[in-house]
Amino acid sequence: MSTDYAYDEEGYLWPFFVFTLALIITLPLTYIVVKRSRDPAASFPRIQSNFKHAHTDTIDALRKKEKRKDRKLWLILAVVVGWAVMGYMLYLIQTTEAPTHKLWNPYDILNIDESATEKQIKSHYKKLSLKYHPDKAKPDPAKNETLEDLNARYVEISKAYQALTDEDVRNNYIQYGNPDGKQGFSINIALPKVIVSDGNGKYVVLLYSVLFGVLLPYLVGSWWYGTLRRSKEGVLMESANRLFREYRDNIDEGGVVTALSTGKEYEELLKGDKADSGLSKVESRILAEGDLSPLAGGLSVKDQEKLEDLESGPQRKALALLWAYLGRIELDDAELNKAKFAVAPIAHSLNKAFNAIALAYMNTGPLLSSYYASQLLIQALPPKSSPLLQLPYFTPAVVKAVEGDSRIHTTVQGFMDRPDAKRRSLVVGKNLLSEDQYREAIGVAKQLPFLRVAKAYFKVTGERFIIPSSLVTLVVKGRFVPPGSENVPEINPVDLEDIDPAEDDLDAIAGRKTTKLVGKDEKTGKPIYESAETELVAAPLVAAPYFARDHSPRWNVFLTDSKQGRVAVPPFTFAQFDRPIFEADGRTPTFAMQTLKAQFAAPPQAGHYTFVMHVVCDSYVGFDTKMEVTLIVEEASKAAEMEVEDEISEPEEDSIAGIMNAAKGGQPPKRRKQAKAAEEDEDSDEESGTDDEEDDDTSATNTDTEPED
Amino acid sequence: MFDVNWQGLLLPLAYLVVLVGTFLTFSRVYRRRKALESANLAPWFGPHLQRNIYLSLLHMEPEEGSEKAPKVPDSVIRAALLRRAVEDIHRIIQIRTAKAACGSLLQRGSVGDDLWQRFQRAEKEMEDELRDVVMEANALVPGWGQIIFQSANEIAANKVLRDRLEEIEAQTERDKEWWEKRRASIKNEFIKELDEESEQGQAKAGSDDEAVLVDTNTPSATPSGASKKKKGKK
Numbered sequence: 001m002s003t004d005y006a007y008d009e010e011g012y013l014w015p016f017f018v019f020t021l022a023l024i025i026t027l028p029l030t031y032i033v034v035k036r037s038r039d040p041a042a043s044f045p046r047i048q049s050n051f052k053h054a055h056t057d058t059i060d061a062l063r064k065k066e067k068r069k070d071r072k073l074w075l076i077l078a079v080v081v082g083w084a085v086m087g088y089m090l091y092l093i094q095t096t097e098a099p100t101h102k103l104w105n106p107y108d109i110l111n112i113d114e115s116a117t118e119k120q121i122k123s124h125y126k127k128l129s130l131k132y133h134p135d136k137a138k139p140d141p142a143k144n145e146t147l148e149d150l151n152a153r154y155v156e157i158s159k160a161y162q163a164l165t166d167e168d169v170r171n172n173y174i175q176y177g178n179p180d181g182k183q184g185f186s187i188n189i190a191l192p193k194v195i196v197s198d199g200n201g202k203y204v205v206l207l208y209s210v211l212f213g214v215l216l217p218y219l220v221g222s223w224w225y226g227t228l229r230r231s232k233e234g235v236l237m238e239s240a241n242r243l244f245r246e247y248r249d250n251i252d253e254g255g256v257v258t259a260l261s262t263g264k265e266y267e268e269l270l271k272g273d274k275a276d277s278g279l280s281k282v283e284s285r286i287l288a289e290g291d292l293s294p295l296a297g298g299l300s301v302k303d304q305e306k307l308e309d310l311e312s313g314p315q316r317k318a319l320a321l322l323w324a325y326l327g328r329i330e331l332d333d334a335e336l337n338k339a340k341f342a343v344a345p346i347a348h349s350l351n352k353a354f355n356a357i358a359l360a361y362m363n364t365g366p367l368l369s370s371y372y373a374s375q376l377l378i379q380a381l382p383p384k385s386s387p388l389l390q391l392p393y394f395t396p397a398v399v400k401a402v403e404g405d406s407r408i409h410t411t412v413q414g415f416m417d418r419p420d421a422k423r424r425s426l427v428v429g430k431n432l433l434s435e436d437q438y439r440e441a442i443g444v445a446k447q448l449p450f451l452r453v454a455k456a457y458f459k460v461t462g463e464r465f466i467i468p469s470s471l472v473t474l475v476v477k478g479r480f481v482p483p484g485s486e487n488v489p490e491i492n493p494v495d496l497e498d499i500d501p502a503e504d505d506l507d508a509i510a511g512r513k514t515t516k517l518v519g520k521d522e523k524t525g526k527p528i529y530e531s532a533e534t535e536l537v538a539a540p541l542v543a544a545p546y547f548a549r550d551h552s553p554r555w556n557v558f559l560t561d562s563k564q565g566r567v568a569v570p571p572f573t574f575a576q577f578d579r580p581i582f583e584a585d586g587r588t589p590t591f592a593m594q595t596l597k598a599q600f601a602a603p604p605q606a607g608h609y610t611f612v613m614h615v616v617c618d619s620y621v622g623f624d625t626k627m628e629v630t631l632i633v634e635e636a637s638k639a640a641e642m643e644v645e646d647e648i649s650e651p652e653e654d655s656i657a658g659i660m661n662a663a664k665g666g667q668p669p670k671r672r673k674q675a676k677a678a679e680e681d682e683d684s685d686e687e688s689g690t691d692d693e694e695d696d697d698t699s700a701t702n703t704d705t706e707p708e709d
Numbered sequence: 710m711f712d713v714n715w716q717g718l719l720l721p722l723a724y725l726v727v728l729v730g731t732f733l734t735f736s737r738v739y740r741r742r743k744a745l746e747s748a749n750l751a752p753w754f755g756p757h758l759q760r761n762i763y764l765s766l767l768h769m770e771p772e773e774g775s776e777k778a779p780k781v782p783d784s785v786i787r788a789a790l791l792r793r794a795v796e797d798i799h800r801i802i803q804i805r806t807a808k809a810a811c812g813s814l815l816q817r818g819s820v821g822d823d824l825w826q827r828f829q830r831a832e833k834e835m836e837d838e839l840r841d842v843v844m845e846a847n848a849l850v851p852g853w854g855q856i857i858f859q860s861a862n863e864i865a866a867n868k869v870l871r872d873r874l875e876e877i878e879a880q881t882e883r884d885k886e887w888w889e890k891r892r893a894s895i896k897n898e899f900i901k902e903l904d905e906e907s908e909q910g911q912a913k914a915g916s917d918d919e920a921v922l923v924d925t926n927t928p929s930a931t932p933s934g935a936s937k938k939k940k941g942k943k
Contacts, residue, residue, distance in 0.1 A: 228821075237821035244811065244820050245753075356819045360810035405891055 012096045017190035019089035026082030033079050036071060044552055045586050047447045047543040051392035051440060054330070055546075058338055062548035066345070106160035106173070118165065125161040132157060233353040239263040240353045247357055251366050253383035254303040256373035257326065259354060260347040261319035269342055270314040278336045279312060282320040285329050291396035297323035298382020318343050326382040328389075328546065345549045348377045362567045364560040371556065374618045380546035387411050387622035392444055392545065393437040398427050411622040416445050416484030446482050449539045449581055451555060453478040453625045454593070455496045456613055458632075460602075462500050465634040468604050472631065474569070476557055476596040476615065480539075480581045482589050495593035536576035540586070542619040553619035557598055559611040559629070568611050572598035606635045750823060753831030759796040760838070763789040763845075787849055794842050794861035795868070797835070802865075804832055 107114045112124050130136060134150045162169040195204055231240040239262070246259035267275075286297030287304065295304065307323070310316040321343045324331060331337050351374050358366040376383060379390045386399045386409040403410050415423065420442075428438050455477045460470050475498045481488055542551045552575055559569040579592035596615075603609060608630055615625040766789050769778040811828050814820045843854035 231820060232818040240820045241824040244807075244814065244824060247807075249806070353819065356817070357810070357814060360814045360819070361806070362810075405887075405894065407887070 012093075013188055013190040014192050015089040015092040015096070019086055019093070022082050022085045022089065026079060026086060029075060029079050029082065033075055036075075044538055044550070045540040045582065047444060047540045048586060049392060049440065049444045049447075049543060049545075051444065051545055053545055055337060055341065058334075058341055059546065059548050062338070062341055062345075063550065066549060106163045109156055109160040110164075121161070121164050125157070128157055129154070231353055233349075233356055235350050235353045236264045239265060239350055240357075243350065243354050244357050247354075247361065247366065249361070249363055249366065251369050253369050253372045253376060254300050255306075256351070256354060256366075256369050257299075257322055257347070257376075257383075258303060258306045258319060260350045260373070261315050261322060263318070263346060263350045265346045265350065266318035266343065267314045269339065269346065270317050274339070275314045275317055276312055278331075278333060279317050279320060281333070282317070282324050282331060282336060282340075283307070285331060286320060286323045286327055290327065292385060292399060293327075293382060295327075296329055297327035298385055299323050299327075300383070318346075322347055323382070325380055325546070326376060328380055341546070341548045344377050344380070344547060348374060348547075348549070348551075351377065359567070359570055362570075364562075364565045364567055367558075367567060367571075368614070368616070371616045371618055371624075372621075375621045378542055378544045378547045378551055378619045379621055380544070381621055385409070387620075388415055390448075390543075390621060391441045393433055393441050394427075398432050401429070401432055402426050409622075412445055412448065412620075413450060413483040413622070416442075442484065443587075444543055446484050447540070447582075447587055448482050448543065448620060448623070449480045449553065450483055450620075450623050451478045451594070451615060451617065451625070452481045453615055453627065454491050456627065456629050458629070459498065465638065466602055466632065467636045468602055468606055468633055470602050471599055472602045474557070474559070474598045474600070474613075474629075476598075476613070477593055478596070478615070478625075479591050479593055480589055481591065485589055485591075489591055491593070498595065536578060537580050538576050539581055544619065551619060553617055555596070556616045556618065557596055557613065558616075559613055562610075562612045562628075569598065569600045571616075572596070602631070602633050606633045608632055746823070747826060750827045750830070752834075753827050754800055757793075757796065757838075759789070759793040763793045783849070790842065790845055790849065791857065791861060791864070794846075794857050795864045797838055797842060798858065798861045798865040800835055801839070804828075804835060808832075 107116075110121070110124060110128065112121065116124070132150070132154050134147065134154055137150050159169075163173040164170065194200055229237055231237050233240070235243075242262040242264070243259055246262055248255060251259065286295065286299065288296045290296035290298065292298075294301075299307070303323075307316065307319055310319065317339075321336075321340045323329075324336075325340045325344045329340075331340060351370060355367070355370040355374075358370045372383070375381075381387075381389050386403060388394050388399050388402060388410060389396075390412060402415060423442070424438060427433050427441075428435060433441065453476060457475055458466060458472050459475060460466050460472055463470070466472055477496050477498075479491070539553050542553045544551065555574045556571040557574065558567060558571040560566065561568045574596050577594045577596075579594055580590050581592070581594075582589055609632075610628055610630045613625075613627050613629045617623045763786070766781050766786055769781060771778040807828070811820065811825060815822070815825045839858075842857065846857040847854040
């Protein structure tokens with residue numbers, strides 16, 4: 001068998017090869033480009049507001065610029081080139097004639113019908129041989145024929161005839177498709193012959209060495225150093241290192257803002273002479289006397305000292321701009337104002353790194369400061385300022401009209417809880433709000449997602465008690481009640497329960513499904529649940545007219561030890577919820593009960609543990625919840641005892657289980673006898689009961705509650 | 710015996726030379742850069758002022774004109790050493806608390822490797838510094854080395870407490886001022902209101918007195934005062 005590797009000389013195969021290659025590369029790239037070009041923020045609901053301030057255009061421009069930055073030009077270029085190559089290859093495939101390797105067909109050569117009988121074939125052959133025998137036929141000069149052609153034609157004809165009549169030749173024809181027997185076959189490599197032709201070899205070698213010697217190491221190296229350059233939180237490693245050094249155990253929000261100014265990211269933004277230009281102007285503005293705070297930038301004396309201790313340069317300018325941003329100070333300079341709005345998102349991203357650092361120290365104070373700093377950065381509020389400034393059109397003058405000169409700030413909820421007439425009389429007036437502005441502000445306030453916690457308790461799935469070192473679930477039940485909501489329905493006590501999923505429902509146990517209330521059992525009044533596919537709903541994008549990014553608000557739930565000031569259970573972050581927050585119109589709250597669950601390991605010793613539970617929203621000031629919860633951990637032996645009572649299989653004294661039980665040293669034999677007696681009584685009761693009643697036991701797994709205050 | 714085609718071997722040999730040469734150059738450049746980087750790492754702590762003071766007291770240069778260096782009293786040197794120990798205590802506490810956090814952050818990839826290197830170097834430096842202080846203390850007063858850090862620790866704790874107290878006390882003046890102002894404004898409002906009410910005829914004035922008491926620290930009471938102010942203006 002002759003195997004003969006030939007390169008694609010006719011040039012009809014390699015387009016297929018190149019087309020396939022281009023397809024494999026281009027399709028995923030196209031998918032990425034299309035996915036990226038879709039605005040991720042567009043799928044989120046928004047808070048409806050028409051509020052515009054003097055710099056809304058600047059903010060919009062910055063937001064757009066950020067989105068453009070996400071789009072990678074080389075990716076789009078690669079996709080375009082890929083499709084162009086594919087198109088050209090298709091064109092080549094279409095236009096290039098593949099060399100025709102005709103099948104050898106004796107009927108065609110003899111020019112007779114395939115259904116012809118042997119007799120017909122014979123007579124036809126005789127006719128043809130009379131006509132085409134080289135002795136008979138004369139070469140036709142018009143057709144440019146030679147004697148060889150005639151010979152060849154006759155040979156073909158006789159071969160065809162033999163193929164149809166002679167046994168051996170016929171077999172050859174049937175087996176190999178050719179009367180001469182087996183033919184050699186050739187394998188073509190779908191590469192153009194140009195590659196191997198003489199003189200081109202050096203270019204091919206050059207191309208190879210560029211690909212493998214330069215491009216591959218470059219790609220691997222840039223990927224590796226790229227991962228080293230940025231920390232896990234996505235900030236530059238150098239910034240993360242500096243933030244770590246700025247951490248203090250007693251850091252407050254102002255301190256966090258100062259720490260965030262150490263980021264290396266600002267050096268990119270404030271390059272060259274931008275590092276100092278206008279610095280004195282910004283500083284004089286933020287250190288001027290403010291309306292609500294002693295300094296207009298809202299910074300404390302300590303923060304001022306820290307600012308003035310810095311050497312002038314990008315860091316000092318960044319810090320001054322941050323304070324100008326937080327104090328919402330007009331800088332009367334387009335360039336400075338733009339820089340002012342540009343530093344805040346950078347600080348916010350740096351704050352993520354700071355948050356991770358604060359969490360590593362496990363101290364409550366810095367962690368809270370970090371979350372509060374995030375709120376302040378998003379809402380453009382200085383530390384210790386009134387949460388009312390989050391509402392549109394609320395200026396310091398308006399806030400002053402509401403709060404007077406009290407030092408305790410009115411929260412948005414507190415303000416909105418007052419009757420409408422009273423609110424109106426406070427804030428609508430000359431130099432304050434107009435009627436339209438007031439309506440707009442109230443409209444926005446009524447859409448802010450305030451998570452009001454109704455109940456928080458601990459449980460272990462499928463158990464009655466929490467035993468040491470078991471996996472405890474902290475269940476937080478709460479409703480989104482926007483400030484100033486009217487006709488808030490009463491809490492349905494059924495909603496507060498957390499029903500364990502059925503034991504055979506693995507999806508639900510793994511948290512892929514949630515239960516849905518279907519109805520109530522008519523007789524017992526017990527709710528019937530049906531597990532439903534989870535459709536997670538995101539909260540609306542945060543209403544932050546001064547923050548130059550779209551941000552989806554997150555809620556962090558964590559437990560702290562108030563005596564030691566330490567974090568006991570690190571934060572669990574929730575950005576999506578299992579029930580809708582607003583109706584389809586995006587304004588009317590549903591007041592649906594949301595369930596937040598966090599799992600952690602119980603302490604190894606039994607006892608009562610009192611934690612402070614924090615529910616902190618990272619985007620709105622004054623929307624946090626802090627309450628005490630108590631975790632009761634029972635001795636393992638007590639839980640075992642209860643289990644023994646619950647279940648029918650009390651281990652016999654002489655069985656292995658019984659010995660094991662005794663080895664655990666749980667109960668003296670006497671008590672176990674009693675338990676057995678009691679359990680036998682219960683047995684008879686339970687057998688008469690329905691299945692529903694047995695379920696009752698599991699629903700009572702909740703150990704501890706701290707009701708809403 | 711063998712007829713070696715040297716010319717034909719030239720190409721593979723050149724290839725090997727280039728390959729090995731590249732690797733060698735790369736590793737040398739890389740190592741040198743690494744060494745330079747780690748040598749140029751910024752120190753974890755700033756200059757140790759207390760230590761510098763102590764050392765300069767110990768090695769006083771003779772003044773111009775006089776042969777002998779001025780004699781520093783022993784008590785001053787001891788005090789300077791104690792100050793140095795107090796500063797060391799601050800630094801040690803910082804290192805102790807940061808160690809676990811820095812390690813876990815490094816593992817998660819939240820901070821860089823060079824931070825960890827700087828940290829370890831600082832730790833080592835602190836160990837040497839402690840040993841040095843103990844030795845100095847023993848040289849000054851035999852046996853002092855065992856207890857110098859105990860007293861330094863107490864001084865450090867006391868200082869932290871005192872700083873916090875001072876911070877709080879510094880606010881009193883401002884708070885007093887604010888309260889005087891606020892009390893005056895509340896008083897004015899009620900006097901105005903009383904006047905108005907007495908004009909309209911006798912009304913319930915007693916119940917408002919109670920509101921004054923609550924006013925001081927509940928947020929809900931404040932706005933009512935503000936609203937009354939507005940009423941008063943009208």
